[in-house]
Amino acid sequence: MLKASLRSHLTLWFTGLSLLTLLSVGFYVGHIATEQMKQASGNALLNTARSAATSLGEQLRERQLEVYMLSRAPHLERGDLDNPAILKSMQLRTQARTEYAWMGVTDAEGRVHQAVNGLLVGQSVQQRPWFQAGLRGQYTGDPHEAVLLAKLLPGMPNGEPLRFIDFAAPIHNAEGQVIGVLGAHAHWSWITRIVESAAFSHKNASPDIEALIIDNDGKVLYPEALMGQQLATNDSKSSGWSVGNGYLTSMVTVPTPSTTELSWSIALRQPLETALQPAHLLLYKLLILGVFAAVIFGVVAYYLALYLSRPIEQLARSAKQVQDNQPGAHFPLQHPVREIAQLGQSIEAMTHSLLGKERELQQANATLEATVAQRTADLMQANAELLNLATHDALTGVFNRRRFDEKLTEYSLLFRRTGRPFALLLIDADHFKRINDTHGHAVGDEVLQQLAQLIQTSLRTTDFVARYGGEEFAVLLPEISMPDTPERVAEKIRAAVAEADFATAGQVTVSVGVGLADPADNSPGNLIKRADQQLYQAKAAGRNQVASHGYSATPTQP
Incomplete structure (x- = not known):
């Protein structure tokens, strides 16, 4: 064989x-x-x-x-x-x-x-x-x-x-x-x-994204071609995204007026x-x-194997020459036995060769380890960037709605355990649709970015600000003792926005609703609802207002 x-x-x-x-x-x-x-x-x-x-x-x-x-x-x-x-x-x-x-x-x-x-x-x-x-x-x-x-x-x-x-x-x-x-x-x-x-x-x-409007029973209201069909998702009433039937589908409930029984959802699928x-x-x-x-x-392995096998082949040939009594074999002159002298010489040559290859492999390993370390650092940086994208709003740079929900739950649990109160501010840009309709969405985006900067500069380092959705921002105040009461912080934000110069849009104002954590709350949604009700009161009172339970602030007209 x-x-x-x-x-x-x-x-x-x-x-x-x-x-x-x-x-x-x-x-x-x-x-x-x-x-x-x-x-x-x-x-x-x-x-x-x-x-x-x-x-x-x-x-x-x-x-x-x-x-x-x-x-x-x-x-x-x-x-x-x-x-x-x-x-x-x-x-x-x-x-x-x-x-x-x-x-x-x-x-x-x-x-x-x-x-x-x-x-x-x-x-x-x-x-x-x-x-x-x-x-x-x-x-x-x-x-x-x-x-x-x-x-x-x-x-x-x-x-x-x-x-x-x-x-x-x-x-x-x-x-x-x-x-x-x-x-x-x-x-x-x-x-x-x-x-x-x-x-x-x-x-x-993406042009492949399809928008659907779903009623309370999970049936499609829009587009016309799918009207009446049951949306095929894992749960047509859940808010989030899911994978099924070849689509990536996101479902969000429409916040309809509280005085009606209307219940719609928006579904985007790709x-x-x-x-x-x-x-x-x-x-x-x-x-x-x-x-x-x-x-x-x-290819590299072939030449490396060729290089590594040569000393052994030489040893085999020398041994074969000794076995076959062929001429040309070299023996150590100082050794009394020719075969042992030849074997010692071959082993010494092979040892030197292997030591040389070991040094080369160590250098190659050091280079490989440096490369792996660089790739690991690059991967860690990419993961950090992905984490930032997952927790921050891409337009304004502040935290996004997902991170806000996590932070609100964290504050609520801490409040239940320690009794340390906190407050929620809901801030909404007044007549923002008019800005988009008049100046375009690019100017509207610039207004949102400047609003986010004004809100951040009006807060303390311990406060938390996030884009709640559209032109609405949310602020969590973990410390609400004097003198930095929620109402004073809200009024500071409102005044800063009202006094700011928005290059293209002109003057922009905001309405602010203030909600305080209550020990009777059984979920963070109750605090959001109270702040949203106060925001509604501020809007109804004429906008450019701060409204909270037992407090309202109207700006002095210039």
Whole structure:
């Protein structure tokens, strides 16, 4: 049986082990990159979905508040539903808000007294859900196709049926009795534009991302092609992101008005193959690099084996020469036995050769260790950058919503254990949509960045600031004793913003809601709700305000 030489064994083993090592490292690194890419893409989808849900929730709250404020107008409380001033107010409102398709007032029996453009005047809407709900209180309804207005309004250019969402509020007279309902129909396309604008306005948004609006039962309301289908996710009502059915899907509940039972969610999904494409490309490159490196190592191994085997081959040939009594063998002259002298000389030469190779291998190991140390440092730096991306808002540089939720939970647990109180400030830029509409989103981003800097410079080093969503920021104050009370800190922030010069946008103001931790809270959400209610009070009081329980601050007019 023909046996392979020592040179062949060394070459095959060195090449095989290097190939196995490089492929294993390539698969491992590719797996890590895939998981990190999945995490980053899921978080990006989640942040975008949160932005879209927040924007939609704010618009719904503003329209509901708008209808409510119109229903409380003085000329309506006098009971004269045919007063021309009522129609004038509704016309001005619909001219300012193009999303309204219809607005009108009815009496308590459902007969329309006045309406914009005279639509449905004199007709009965008693059986319509918005009218029945509007008699009981403020109402925001799910989308529906037009019934009475279908013959009076032009259809959609693409042939789709007209769809509306309804807003309604009761009309009370001076004695508090319900004498009618003020109702409004908003175009469903207004809702879809808000979602699409928030979901796809980012310059790095992937064209493969799909935005969906989901109702309380998990059925698709938008887009039209998927309407009525059940969204196929692990849990259609959970907020977060998940992987399933070939998609990376993020689901966020829309913060709808508290006075209604409306329950929507925004879902953003992206094909998993698209989301993980960079990681797959990295894996392919690593595998190709591993094969190429293995070939190089094979060549190096061959010459290294050739160099290492020569002393042994020389020893074998000398031994063979001695065995075969062939001439040319060299023996030590000082040794009395020629064979022992030749063996000693060969062993000495082989020893010197191995020592030389050991020094070379030590140098190679030192170089390899330095390379590994550098790669390890690079990986640690990359991990630190990924951690920063996961906990900070990319636009403003302050902490993001995810880190805020973690910090709020941490403060709440500490409060329960030690009784050390803390406070929450919710800060919202006034009329921020007007800034975006007037100057563009680039200027809006600059305003958000300057707001974040102003808030940070107005706080102490122990305070925590995060971008809560959209143009809203959240501040946690761990120490609320005198003189740095939450109200004084909030007023300091409000004044700093009001006095600042925003290069393009001009003057910008903020409204601040202050909430204090309460031992009766059973979850951090209760504190957020109180601060959000105070923020609502500050907005309702005219904006550029600080509002907290038992405290309000109105800025001195210049």
